[in-house]
Amino acid sequence: MIHSYIRPRKKTLFTQEIQLLLSFFSITLIMLFFTYTFLLYKNYVFIEEKNTKVLAKTNLEKSFVKMKAQIHYIEQQEYLSEKIYTKNRVLKDSISNLFDLVPSRITLSEAKLLENGLILYGVTPNKDIYNFMLQAPLRSIFHRTYSSFYPAQNGWLHFVSTNYIDEMEISDEK
Amino acid sequence: MKNSISRQHIYLIFASLFLLLFVLIFAFGVLIPEGKEYRIKRIDLKKMSKELYEYQNFHNETLDTLKTLQGKDRRIITAFDTTFSPYRFEKQNKGHFSQLSVSALELAGIEGDFAVYEVNTTSQISSPASFYNFLDSVNKSDWIIAINFPINFKRDGELIMSSFTMKVYANNKDKNSSASVSEAK
Numbered sequence: 001m002i003h004s005y006i007r008p009r010k011k012t013l014f015t016q017e018i019q020l021l022l023s024f025f026s027i028t029l030i031m032l033f034f035t036y037t038f039l040l041y042k043n044y045v046f047i048e049e050k051n052t053k054v055l056a057k058t059n060l061e062k063s064f065v066k067m068k069a070q071i072h073y074i075e076q077q078e079y080l081s082e083k084i085y086t087k088n089r090v091l092k093d094s095i096s097n098l099f100d101l102v103p104s105r106i107t108l109s110e111a112k113l114l115e116n117g118l119i120l121y122g123v124t125p126n127k128d129i130y131n132f133m134l135q136a137p138l139r140s141i142f143h144r145t146y147s148s149f150y151p152a153q154n155g156w157l158h159f160v161s162t163n164y165i166d167e168m169e170i171s172d173e174k
Numbered sequence: 175m176k177n178s179i180s181r182q183h184i185y186l187i188f189a190s191l192f193l194l195l196f197v198l199i200f201a202f203g204v205l206i207p208e209g210k211e212y213r214i215k216r217i218d219l220k221k222m223s224k225e226l227y228e229y230q231n232f233h234n235e236t237l238d239t240l241k242t243l244q245g246k247d248r249r250i251i252t253a254f255d256t257t258f259s260p261y262r263f264e265k266q267n268k269g270h271f272s273q274l275s276v277s278a279l280e281l282a283g284i285e286g287d288f289a290v291y292e293v294n295t296t297s298q299i300s301s302p303a304s305f306y307n308f309l310d311s312v313n314k315s316d317w318i319i320a321i322n323f324p325i326n327f328k329r330d331g332e333l334i335m336s337s338f339t340m341k342v343y344a345n346n347k348d349k350n351s352s353a354s355v356s357e358a359k
Contacts, residue, residue, distance in 0.1 A: 088312055
């Protein structure tokens with residue numbers, strides 16, 4: 001006996017509602033896991049980038065320390081060389097002044113330039129010329145001046161002039 | 175009274191509740207802490223990038239200063255790194271003297287980062303002007319040389335005998351301080 005004219009629907013577990021629900025479930029879960037994976041990936045990338053930057057900064061710091069040391073060393077070289085060049089220039093001026101100081105009537109035979117003094121050997125026609133023309137300017141430069149004379153064969157006088165600058169007084173003046 | 179909710183609907187409700195529960199637990203337990211960490215790390219990285227950028231600029235400025243110094247003081251840097259050669263010195267300066275002889279180099283001591291060598295020099299000059307020219311040329315020579323006391327001048331006929339000590343300053347290799355020099359070159 002037939003109760004219906006249509007064929008019975010095949011019964012299935014995946015009804016339309018279930019299919020809709022599963023789609024919804026799947027989309028929700030995919031979105032959740034996608035977000036989670038994205039966050040995990042980005043955190044990993046951030047850590048890697050931070051490590052790279054930390055390493056780069058460490059290298060820069062090392063390079064910076066090295067450069068600072070180089071700059072300091074070059075500045076030291078510059079300072080020392082300037083000091084030496086100035087000393088040489090001052091020495092040149094001192095020697096030039098010394099030779100300018102000696103009057104034409106007095107003849108020098110030897111000059112010893114010391115750190116804090118000057119010893120001159122020479123001949124002078126007489127003591128007065130020596131005293132006025134050489135000793136007077138020497139006295140104005142040096143703190144202690146000693147002179148000794150002995151006669152030369154031609155009637156002139158050999159002299160030895162020893163002149164010193166007291167280092168203590170130089171320090172006080174500074 | 176007949177129950178209107180079918181068994182299938184009950185399953186659906188339970189499944190939906192389970193999903194809701196899972197979503198809530200996953201969101202609060204995993205996603206939100208991970209998101210917070212993401213935000214902290216992003217801010218941290220941004221801060222680090224800014225710091226690195228500023229440090230890079232500072233580093234570049236220092237590098238520029240170093241390069242400028244190396245360029246400006248190239249002659250001095252090279253002079254400190256050049257080993258003194260009595261032969262070359264004589265060759266370069268014999269024009270100022272009638273006769274020039276230079277002794278061998280002797281280590282006199284260490285001054286800070288620099289080694290100081292001493293050289294004794296004896297020479298004959300025709301006039302003090304030759305010595306002045308020599309002092310001028312010493313400041314332009316290949317080495318850092320200080321003319322040291324005592325300096326003796328003695329008349330020798332028409333010439334002047336002069337003897338003096340020179341101090342030659344060089345990099346103290348033991349201190350490994352010539353790194354800058356090598357780079358400067």
